[in-house]
Amino acid sequence: MAGVGFRLNKMFHKGGVSTDLLAIAYSIMVSSGPWIITTISLWIILTVFKTNDIYFNVAIVYSFIVSIIISGLFIMFESRRISDLIFSKQYKKILPEVMGMLVCSSLILILIMIVFFAFNHHELWFVASFSYLTLSLLTLWIMSIASLSSDSVNWYIMAFLIMGFFSILFSNIFGRDNNSIGYILGYALGVNIGIFLHYLIALIYFGTDFDVSFEWIGETKKYWQNILIGFTYYLALWIDDFVTWYSPQFGEIPLKGFHFSFIYDNPMFIAYLTIIPTSTMFILVLETRFYKTYKLFYDSLREGYNYEEIEIRKNSMLKELKYDVSLVVRVQLIITLSLFLLNEINLIPFVSESLKPILRIGLIGAMLNSFYLMIMLLLLYFDFRNTALYLNISVFLINLILSIIFTYKLGYYALGASYSIAFTIGTFVGYKLLLSKVNNIIQLEYFRQKLAVEPGFYLEFNDIKKLMEEQK
Template identity: 30%
Template sequence: MAGIGFTLRKMTGRGDLWGIVQAYSYSAMLSSGPWLFTIMALVGITFLSRYLVTWDDLLLFRTVITYNFSFSLVFCGPIVMVGTRLLADQIHDDTLDRAPSLLFSMMLAYVLLVSAPMIWLYGYAADLTPAQRAAAIVGGYLIGLIWTVVVFVSALKNYTFVSGIFFAGMLLAFFACGFLLTGFGATGLIWGFNAGLALILFGLLAWIFVEYPALPGDLAILPRQGRVYWVLGVSGLSYNIAIWVDKWVMWMRDDSVDVVAGILRTAPYYDSAMFLSYLFTIPIFAVFFVNIETSFFEKYNRFYKSFQKHATYSAIESYQREIVNFTLLSLRNLVVLTGLLAILIVLSAAFILETMNIPFKEIGVFRFGALGACLHVLSMFAMVFLSYFDFRKPVMLLNITFLVANFTFTWLTAAYFPLHGMGYFLAAGLTFILAMSCLVYNLKRLAYGAFITNNPSI
């Protein structure tokens, strides 16, 4: 964390308003840049295509991209979580010559996991042309492989490069789609978007090969060493399913869904309102990112390094109090910021939807989605703190709880239009309460957890 932390500390330490604005703006771009560029590219492609292709072609393109993001995130969830921990171990043990082997092992694992369901869906079940089948399958591979590769570039803390390559890739996707859509319709849109994804993937790989020049040799390193971290795998899988399960339920139970290519179901009014609500959490990400990368890491590092320096119990206890006080204070400030943001979103929901040209009937979904997204992000931050202290099983149980609650509440409310979005909101609220309670409980036992419960030698 040191590299980006130095930059942010320099900005915030200047003591002027402009430095603080710079720090939080920089933080927002680094934490959410790839996400923002992808959304802007998809919005731009949609507006570009609206009057140049048929609605059926545009709907097919959007549906395939949505399904590919859904598939890739779910199948990559356990791979990325376990792979990230193994990479962290390699950094700690100074064995980064194994990093290329881990990367290719993760990429291979994703390809093996996703191939059968994706080829069945696009290759046989969906009513697509051969070119569309190939484009959809290639896109699914590209998106998932990008998730695995980003782990390694992020470990280098080169956020500027990640944001830059995503910007270049999405810019290429926009122009490629514009060039291909008039002659090839939905097929051209999907292949054009794939061109941008390919630039991102190979650009990230090129940077990794520069930083990790060793040749990959052990492609079984992920399953062999990752078995120790099976809890992280379950946690990653359940979390990513939980993010999508309310959409899946609505696709199955909502009477107003669109059916594309004979089998691909989507609920555009629900999906668009929910995805829009996620965008308003970016300021919260920025604040959290600054806190984590500056003050928190200094206290976290001092606490754990005191063990190696054989500090006295009173010194360790004082460092623990620093961490506890800072963590709770940071979350309190985030809760206040999130509460103000949620109130602002609810009150201005009609104006936001009108500005974004989204039907007014989605206002209920948007309000519930925005409130749920705020609570979801806060619970995620609590789980991030728990993960820093290696409380793996509590995080896994929280993610499973979120998954079960989101499915159950969404299923129960799906038949009532005024309650659409409430299932996600209730699940996020329940998870937030449990996550905060779990964090407070474990913070009080931080030293005990470090020496006893999380000590692999015991």
């Protein structure tokens, strides 16, 4: 995110209203651009062009979910690995290692597809087109991380815009009534144009080495938590949907093996869209305000400042952290409360009276999810990987257990409550842990460092204690 932070700071330092608005727009596109572009392109295909093909709808929803969850095994680790390679200026290793991750993730996806369709038989054209779309989206998520890691942030955004345009175009050109494969392959073709553009960005910036490298596997021992952090977060995010889909009361099966819950999915999707402001604000404050105090503190550690100066910078960083988190929370609270009121007076489009109770709970849950994600990323900012992983697992288990209880025992008016409760607990516990760790960051950072003396030249405290007892 260094390139993003540099551009945002440059925009804000100009001090004009227009440049401030441009910085906000820039932050929106970086933090939520792919999501917004993808959502708008799908909305145009499904609503404007009135594409009601059930095969296409099923393929789109499940390909996104499956590809995102599988990519969760790689993208957190990929981000960290690329950061390390950039820091050590080993740029030519980046693209070959990303290709190696693509090979491994694709093999996992193919294995899952083989097992799934072995138990859920469908026509060959649907199996092939659905698998191709899912594989394309998985490749897009992983390749776009490499693209964003370059300084070509404008081209990163442009790649998604071009992808969205061609997905709409090709899906409309090739898709016809009773020609579901045309819709699916047309959309997948647009996605592949986006993949090519992201690949081109990474290729130009990181070098023209076309090898496939698995050297990154050796680093998984060091950063194994990153592999599970993304995966467990996405599971925690989706598990309540899965429980609702497979419940006999609220689930529907439009195609064999594919479950939905239209009464739950529509309001929850609208709720998810409301966290875009939090993502935007988080990028703004992280890269323009908080990073400055963060950098000053770590500079003081690296340059060997005296303890009092380090303590002053730590307290300044902690104060800035609390202020920035509260700022993001206040902005999101205003937006969520406004939408909450609009929902109560029936002014939100596409939300019928029967969906209002679910959206009511979903808005609260989405808001807490955005706060939780912000805290988890801050924990990773300080490299507290174990804490982030344990939090994700806890939120996942809470959401899973409560989803089963609420869906099967309490019914309709409790739908979405497990999601809200799980992320509420995760947010408050995570924030307390974050503040505690940052408050003790000086000691923690010194404990992380390896001793600069060789074994044999020092004694552990327990060894000294034992020696003194023997002398008595």
